[in-house]
């Protein structure tokens with residue numbers, strides 16, 4: 001496994017996901033801005049919940065080139081698979097406590113973005129009284145894309161990128177408090193395989209700010225280009 005600082009991020013391979021899409025209008029906006037994927041949140045705790053009917057409408061309208069990632073948190077396998085099929089999702093993003101069996105089963109049907117918090121990345125939950133069991137389901141690494149996110153998803157809180165430099169898994173995606181103003185610094189620090197954002201791209205919960213969405217995609221692409229140029233030996 002290469003270290004995060006030496007891994008190569010090709011500008012064309014950085015994936016940009018715009019999460020918390022609740023309307024066809026905003027989905028088309030993100031696609032037009034050059035996003036690779038939109039996130040459709042089905043976790044009931046979210047203030048950005050998308051209606052199943054709207055999610056399906058979005059999936060069918062976006063066509064094959066833009067991913068539709070369903071976001072789930074502590075929801076049963078049956079529910080995830082049912083929503084994914086009904087909404088014509090192209091991938092699922094899984095937050096919360098789930099088993100290896102759960103992830104392995106899902107991975108038979110959909111590409112899985114598995115979300116971890118920094119404490120879990122270190123291999124154990126360091127919170128008071130936390131479970132010390134390693135949290136990366138090692139047998140499933142080959143079928144998962146990891147995403148590192150803040151402990152409270154969708155809260156707009158950035159992670160401490162510097163402290164993650166040594167442990168950030170090559171190719172993992174990064175979320176947590178990203179926006180047009182800081183995504184370049186985050187890419188420069190960790191060279192993620194993808195970036196994902198919601199809070200700092202909105203005018204109100206569940207409603208996108210078009211200028212910020214466009215600026216986010218633009219800044220992310222520009223930073224990936226710079227990072228890949230720096231990765232070439234002189």
Ligand SMILES: O=C(O)c1ccccc1NCC(=O)[C@H](O)[C@H](O)COP(=O)(O)O
Pocket residue numbers: 019020039041043045046047048071072073095149150152153154155156157158175176177178196197198199200
């Ligand atoms: O955004 C939410 O409301 C949400 C609620 C419950 C589970 C996941 C949720 N969002 C998932 C995402 O992928 C967000 O884009 C990610 O957490 C980053 O959010 P932000 O820090 O607000 O950019």
